[in-house]
Amino acid sequence: xxxxxxxxxxxxxxxxxxxxxxxxxxxxxxxxxxxxxxxxxxxxxxxxxxxxxxxxxxxxxxxxxxxxxxxxxxxxxxxxxxxxxxxxxxxxxxxxxxxxxxxxxxxxxxxxxxxxxxxxxxxxxxxxxxxxxxxxxxxxxxxxxxxxxxxxxxxxxxxxxxxxxxxxxxxxxxxxxxxxxxxxxxxxxxxxxxxxxxxxxxxxxxxxxxxxxxxxxxxxxxxxxxxxxxxxxxxxxxxxxxxxxxxxxxxxxxxxxxxxxxxxxxxxxxxx
Numbered sequence: 001x002x003x004x005x006x007x008x009x010x011x012x013x014x015x016x017x018x019x020x021x022x023x024x025x026x027x028x029x030x031x032x033x034x035x036x037x038x039x040x041x042x043x044x045x046x047x048x049x050x051x052x053x054x055x056x057x058x059x060x061x062x063x064x065x066x067x068x069x070x071x072x073x074x075x076x077x078x079x080x081x082x083x084x085x086x087x088x089x090x091x092x093x094x095x096x097x098x099x100x101x102x103x104x105x106x107x108x109x110x111x112x113x114x115x116x117x118x119x120x121x122x123x124x125x126x127x128x129x130x131x132x133x134x135x136x137x138x139x140x141x142x143x144x145x146x147x148x149x150x151x152x153x154x155x156x157x158x159x160x161x162x163x164x165x166x167x168x169x170x171x172x173x174x175x176x177x178x179x180x181x182x183x184x185x186x187x188x189x190x191x192x193x194x195x196x197x198x199x200x201x202x203x204x205x206x207x208x209x210x211x212x213x214x215x216x217x218x219x220x221x222x223x224x225x226x227x228x229x230x231x232x233x234x235x236x237x238x239x240x241x242x243x244x245x246x247x248x249x250x251x252x253x254x255x256x257x258x259x260x261x262x263x264x265x266x267x268x269x270x271x272x
Contacts, residue, residue, distance in 0.1 A: 001112040007248040018051040020059035024066035029109040032221035038101035050103035073120030088196035100179040104195040119207045124222040130240045131213045144191035
């Protein structure tokens with residue numbers, strides 16, 4: 001396995017990077033931290049948020065354990081959560097009894113062996129695998145995508161009812177709904193997220209493909225995957241081909257240009 005290109009940028013220049021990516025041996029991963037909604041940080045240190053703390057911790061733990069777990073990606077994720085859970089329970093400075101306040105993230109891991117390419121993921125990070133005449137992947141938890149669509153519908157209703165288009169004002173109006181969604185995660189019948197304390201075992205998704213049909217894999221946060229999943233600027237094959245031909249920097253620039261042209265999220269919410 002060769003990592004051909006990687007890009008990981010903060011969503012806002014005013015905040016630390018709440019995403020991470022890494023590799024070790026024949027494993028590669030991407031982590032997408034969920035921006036916290038706790039009234040006060042639970043564990044973040046100077047220059048951190050709870051989400052950036054979790055993304056950084058998970059990145060380091062995966063790098064430490066990936067070689068020993070090899071293709072056992074479910075085992076790797078569960079072991080990583082045990083390590084992070086201990087660190088969180090020891091380091092948390094304030095009460096975390098309200099699940100909505102817990103730091104959480106999405107994560108996708110890919111392992112490449114001679115005979116098989118294996119994937120494991122939780123939440124809404126995604127992967128596209130492709131080869132000659134072949135394309136497949138995982139687009140994230142369908143229940144998570146449905147929750148996102150529900151949020152967008154609520155967003156649009158508030159916009160129409162209140163005549164409000166300011167992004168920040170609308171975000172404050174739907175914050176209680178976001179908190180309710182966070183409280184419901186990792187329960188039966190709801191979408192899963194990686195957090196330090198919940199039982200995530202039933203929400204880890206796994207998939208495998210014969211190694212001979214794949215020559216390229218593209219791992220993405222939901223923000224980057226929006227090029228295909230939400231904004232329909234590419235289909236799966238087209239996004240992989242563009243990544244090969246133009247590089248991730250060019251695709252990132254295209255994504256930012258599209259979103260900056262819709263600063264109040266009027267068009268992009270319609271796509272979702």
